[in-house]
Amino acid sequence: MSNEAHEQPVAAQKGPELNGVNPVPLEERRGKSAGLFAVWFAWNVSIMGIGYGIYVFGLGLSPLQAIIAGTIGYAVSAFLVGILSVGGPRTGLPTLTQTRFAFGYEGNKIPAFFAYLSNIGWKVTIITLASTTGANIFARLWPDQFATAAGRPVSWLILVWFVIVLVLTMWFAVAGHAVIMKAEQWIAALTGVMTLVFIAMIVPHIHWDRLGDNPSGSALAFVGGIVMAMTMVGLGMLNYGGDFARYLPRETPARGVIGWTTLGIALPVTVLLILGILLAGSNPDLGGQAAIDPIAALTVLLPTWFFVPFSIVIVISLISAAMTGIYSSGLALMAVGVPGSRVIITIINGVIIAAGAFYLLFISTSFLATFQAFLALIAVAMGTLGGIQLVDFIRQRRMNWNVDMALPAGQGGRSGRWTALLSLVVATVLGLGLVTSGDPYIARVVGFLLTEEQRNGVLGASNIGVVIAMVVGSALYAIVTFVFKQDPKPDYSAVTKERSVRA
Known part of the structure; x- marks a missing residue:
């Protein structure tokens, strides 16, 4: 690093x-x-x-x-x-x-x-x-x-x-x-x-x-x-x-x-x-x-x-x-x-x-409202990211907070983990379908899981989709990680190969 x-x-x-x-x-x-x-x-x-x-x-x-x-x-x-x-x-x-x-x-x-x-x-x-x-x-x-x-x-x-x-x-x-x-x-x-x-x-x-x-x-x-x-x-x-x-x-x-x-x-x-x-x-x-x-x-x-x-x-x-x-x-x-x-x-x-x-x-001060509306939508993915990280703390603690897992593949970490990425994508899409936006352009692509009455009511105003996405993403990640045991150990293949070459 x-x-x-x-x-x-x-x-x-x-x-x-x-x-x-x-x-x-x-x-x-x-x-x-x-x-x-x-x-x-x-x-x-x-x-x-x-x-x-x-x-x-x-x-x-x-x-x-x-x-x-x-x-x-x-x-x-x-x-x-x-x-x-x-x-x-x-x-x-x-x-x-x-x-x-x-x-x-x-x-x-x-x-x-x-x-x-x-x-x-x-x-x-x-x-x-x-x-x-x-x-x-x-x-x-x-x-x-x-x-x-x-x-x-x-x-x-x-x-x-x-x-x-x-x-x-x-x-x-x-x-x-x-x-x-x-x-x-x-x-x-x-x-x-x-x-x-x-x-x-x-x-x-x-x-x-x-x-x-x-x-x-x-x-x-x-x-x-x-x-x-x-x-x-x-x-x-x-x-x-x-x-x-x-x-x-x-x-x-x-x-x-x-x-x-x-x-x-x-x-x-x-x-x-x-x-x-x-x-x-x-x-x-x-x-x-x-x-x-x-x-x-x-x-x-x-x-x-x-x-x-x-x-x-x-x-x-x-x-x-x-x-x-x-x-x-x-x-x-x-x-x-x-x-x-x-x-x-x-x-x-x-x-x-x-x-x-x-x-x-x-x-362009007129851009401010649209800009803030866009940032509010990112909160759906960010809340889900935080939820997944909270669940992953269980795994990190079991591995004694091994910082090698933050390194590239082969040095202790991995290039990607589909469990977390899939959980993030699924939950984010769900969350976007349950939030609304005051911006007329952004409003067209969100809230697609809400009825017209729900979009104009408390459900839409509270942006409950942010919390639902966080809960769903965390639960999905927990299930695939701990129930289906999709939890690969740290990968030290590159370090092992380098040591063997030196030897």
């Missing part, structure tokens, strides 16, 4: 992280599982979480039902991310390299490529949002100089913020794991405190006496709320949980990795979900505006003295999500097989993401 273990521990090195998709050597492992809380908390303490709560409430649930459904969905999906994160310290591998155990060295390139597309796609959106949020500060304070007649920031100001956001994001992503983990501790503390102040200022806009006016939804709508919460947060993170845990010592207890990861993801989004539901349930107009653009709808309620620092914190939280995402997507690109060091691949990856964000900001 590229970037093989080097002699000097990372902690003692100067400059960017050197490890790529190789197993992190045991002598370079450090830290405790509690350190995972900050990286996940900082990533998820975003004002957009309020919009997520409004979406769950919009399924026709009462405020109490929506809060319970959303909390369950977040907790379950975050817990799954926590379980997959355990593979990090056990193998020292990024998650999308560890999936080679299940899919094979060459076969893994297919799901890894789609995971890469999903990752960079959302980072393009985040960098776009961070740039416009920063520019909005100046547009609000000095509209004569920095705002158009429509009240939007002028293009050159957005460009300046685009450069600032991109430079900061790329610096951290290139620096690597150690720098990111330290930065996230400060970001988590800052964003956590500021978000609490923000919540205190927004709570007075909740009309408590109106919450009881909302009728309860059906059992199907409640389940739909759980599924929607799962798809909006945790399931989208299944493919890089181990990226931030792989520097932990191999013997790190699994309960710590799972617990701190779950808490870091679920805590901030659950608090913001509750706030969003209470706003939507008591103030439909504000809730509707926040569902479309939570940052614009909610920051306008803030006094200027707090609007400015809080907007800066929003930008910081978005940069936090972008830098961890670019770091992980760089590792994903290496898992696909692109040659080069982690630093070079991360820079190339950053250029791709920057080009996408620039396109959305300055060339």
Whole structure:
């Protein structure tokens, strides 16, 4: 594998992280599982979480039902991310390299490529949002100089913020794991405190006496709320949980990795979900505006003295999500097989993401809705990939987490494993038939297993197909692997042949 273990521990090195998709050597492992809380908390303490709560409430649930459904969905999906994160310290591998155990060295390139597309796609959106949020500060304070007649920031100001956001994001992503983990501790503390102040200022806009006016939804709508919460947060993170845990010592207890990861993801989004539901349930107009653009709808309620620092914190939280995402997507690109060091691949990856964000900001903003709809569909395959990996953990543990299985065929791994690939394809097709899309073009090729009534109802709105695909893919893979025993052992034929030639 590229970037093989080097002699000097990372902690003692100067400059960017050197490890790529190789197993992190045991002598370079450090830290405790509690350190995972900050990286996940900082990533998820975003004002957009309020919009997520409004979406769950919009399924026709009462405020109490929506809060319970959303909390369950977040907790379950975050817990799954926590379980997959355990593979990090056990193998020292990024998650999308560890999936080679299940899919094979060459076969893994297919799901890894789609995971890469999903990752960079959302980072393009985040960098776009961070740039416009920063520019909005100046547009609000000095509209004569920095705002158009429509009240939007002028293009050159957005460009300046685009450069600032991109430079900061790329610096951290290139620096690597150690720098990111330290930065996230400060970001988590800052964003956590500021978000609490923000919540205190927004709570007075909740009309408590109106919450009881909302009728309860059906059992199907409640389940739909759980599924929607799962798809909006945790399931989208299944493919890089181990990226931030792989520097932990191999013997790190699994309960710590799972617990701190779950808490870091679920805590901030659950608090913001509750706030969003209470706003939507008591103030439909504000809730509707926040569902479309939570940052614009909610920051306008803030006094200027707090609007400015809080907007800066929003930008910081978005940069936090972008830098961890670019770091992980760089590792994903290496898992696909692109040659080069982690630093070079991360820079190339950053250029791709920057080009996408620039396109959305300055060339074709009308493309954004279709783009996000496409990324949502990729979640069907990504959730299934995560489910298969969860099942494969049983197999990996039985083999004592043998990292040779991530190597090419003949060196311990295999080129491909039809069991995982077939499970992924079958479940993904099924899942696409059970989801819907708001984009008119994409809508033509999905939801083909739903009736017209189902497409326009709770089943379609909740995208339950993502979870069904995950369950079916996991079950199918488990059956062929453990029941029919289609589980070939590590292949060392090339190593054996080389040794015999030398002898």
